[in-house]
Amino acid sequence: MTMLKSLLCYMLLGTALAIDYCPLYGPQYPPPINLHQNSIFNAATNNITSTLNADLPSDGTINTTSFAIQIFSTEDSAENPLFKYYYTSPATQNATVGVTHIDGDTVFRIGSLSKVWTLYTWLLRADGYKYFNRPITDFIPELRRVAHQQKRNQTKSEDTVDFAQWGEITVGDLAGQMAGIARDYGLNDLAVTTPLYALEALGFSALTCAEIPACGSGGTCNRSELFRGLPSSHPTFPTSHSPAYSNAAFQILSYALEKITNSKFDSLLTDSIINPLNLSRTSISAPPAQYGVIPGTEASSYWNFPFGEEAPTGGYYASINDLSTVSRSILANTLLSPAVTRRWLKPITHTSSLDFAVGQPWEIFSYQEGRTIDLFAKMGNIVAYGATMGLSPDHNAGFSVLVAGPNPALASSTLTMISDLIAKLLITALEAAAKDEAKKFTGTYVDTTPNTNSSITLVIDSGPGISVTSWINNGVNMLETVKTFYQIPTLADVSVRLYYTTLDHRVESGSTFIGFRAVMGSLAESNTPPAYQGPIGSSCHSWQLIDSVIYGNIGLDKFLVEVNEAGQVVSIQPRALRTTLTKQ
CATH class of the missing domain: 3.40.710.10 (DD-peptidase/beta-lactamase superfamily)
Structure with missing residues (x-):
């Protein structure tokens, strides 16, 4: 655990020094589908x-x-x-x-x-x-x-x-x-497209017959x-x-x-x-x-x-x-x-x-x-x-x-x-x-099972992806848990953002389950810039952190959103937590 925390801290520190967010390579949101009306x-x-x-x-x-x-x-x-x-x-x-x-x-x-x-x-x-x-x-x-x-x-x-x-x-x-x-x-070779005497007048040396391509003058x-x-x-x-x-x-x-x-x-x-x-x-x-x-x-x-x-x-x-x-x-x-x-x-x-x-x-x-x-x-x-x-x-x-x-x-x-x-x-x-169409994913989702006190709130702001602003599971603030595992200085610095993976699954009911991965890290800026800031420290390393915190063989960063046949967002599943939260 100590080694994992140290690795996460080092990699997240490097990205935070140069940029606020470190999105994954690939789409942030599902492709837009209503462009004619957008x-x-x-x-x-x-x-x-x-x-x-x-x-x-x-x-x-x-x-x-x-x-x-x-x-x-x-x-x-x-x-x-x-x-x-x-x-x-x-x-x-x-x-x-x-x-x-x-x-x-x-x-x-x-x-x-x-x-x-x-x-x-x-x-x-x-x-x-x-x-x-x-x-x-x-x-x-x-x-x-x-x-x-x-x-x-x-x-x-x-x-x-x-x-x-x-x-x-x-x-x-x-x-x-x-x-x-x-x-x-042959094709476009000067020796077959231009008279040799003209080329020699331009300074080109004479060629032997063997040096002249046998094709290319009238075609390929x-x-x-x-x-x-x-x-x-x-x-x-x-x-x-x-x-x-x-x-x-x-x-x-x-x-x-x-x-x-x-x-x-x-x-x-x-x-x-x-x-x-x-x-x-x-x-x-x-x-x-x-x-x-x-x-x-x-x-x-x-x-x-x-x-x-x-x-x-x-x-x-x-x-x-x-x-x-x-x-x-x-x-x-x-x-x-x-x-x-x-x-x-x-x-x-x-x-x-x-x-x-x-x-x-x-x-x-x-x-x-x-x-x-x-x-x-x-x-x-x-x-x-x-x-x-x-x-x-x-x-x-x-x-x-x-x-x-x-x-x-x-x-x-x-x-x-x-x-x-x-x-x-x-x-x-x-x-x-x-991003505009992805607004349908925003809102608060809750576990409707009595006495569970589990919920998550998603918003789209000026940053990339979909931001998780609140996340509770069984009464525990999961953003605090993220802060602990990723060694983030303060709760205010915790950033959890969801990015579309293109892993979709349509079921017989007509619903489609859409896969997202979260980039979890710190938005804290260093007060003292490093003496040797370069591409290693300033580049995005978020791809190396996928599945880095797993629970029961499922990454804490894995989420699944259900969209019904009518295109309405129904629920979200933080897969590692084995729970389904219904959109309110």
Whole structure:
């Protein structure tokens, strides 16, 4: 007991010196479910509309680009998303090919956002993460031969500067941009896109024929071309060292999935995602021009540029309706199991920005709204087109943006500006809406059994989570008990706050039991700041205290709230105390 108290005291002291509260990672409250009627959320979408309406007439970086926006949640539908905004630029209105009006079914190219759909297909058809720790050479015979040759060649096995060590690279490394391999082979190589005499005039040295990629000038590389040239590409980093974007990685992954399933990738995507989700405006190759927005000509916009076997990395086409449908299905676990989805929506590595991490293949942006909220996004650009999908698993909501414009640089900057505008306003609004809806949990709960004198009072204040302001069990003040176990200086310093765990259980009666965990600690501030305040002492350690005080194999911090079929909060159970308190 003494050792436990000392540990708790040390860890709580470290967090209290820097911050008042130390919330758990993840949602504080259940996801909001009535966003259509939530005034906070509606104010945010009205802000988006008014901002765009004000900027479009005058901002040359936006009004030349057509775009489509949707905000969605698992509670809405493709026919009636939470929010939609479509803008048709003057160039599109006067287009001689493609649509002249943007709506939810207008087809855009989605560029590298295709990688999400490729990974989605992999998880659906290859048993989730079953193969992610396996070497990619197990599934690609061409790379297996390269790895064997490297083992027999001392130069290639020891020279890690010029030769990627293919035998070390796993499926997961490729999916998470941690393989350290080249970004592309052939595609966008100056040696195949620009006359050599022009490059030499710019200072580039002459190349031998063997140094010039054999593909990439009029399209992408097929399998035989890729594996003839990619092994000679220089690595960017050692495996699992630092993220480095690679398109080639996802072409390789598509071949590996074909090996595992004995099916062609086009069919796998169609059978796994397009058909089950009824995606009527999604395709791997260019659909008829009449369905798409085409800035300029089909050639200049790259509308019909063939990605061929590299389509899994950036070649797909989709409408905003279909993009939101796919995103909604991920959040709702429509096709994947909840366990696989949770594993998928997690960071793999940091970047040099503290608020930007990398997943498989997510670009994860962290926002501070009293706690850390991660937005799992993926952006894509291909010449005239840009796309963003952003998912907030904490709120079961997200957004989609598609853009198309004749100036690729302006189209790209428009995508970034719109995505930033929506993300910031949306995350703030979703967090506030969830907190607003969580007011239904507040109030006093009592044990109606005679002579028990047990009760608890919950409130929502300016801090995170749900605050416990009074807690009595069998006549004993449990906040005093918390003070004792956690070695908190005074009762006034005791803080007990409940956070949603996402552990829910629906029973036959129609009631749902919602799981919460409490962070119990001290709000006391030290009068004497430590001489060496740093990240260890100032970081949140609350996750290390979960289940630290247990009684009869149940943590004192575990609570269960019952909500009936009508959505009314009925009771709360402090599980360790084996009691049920009814809401008054």
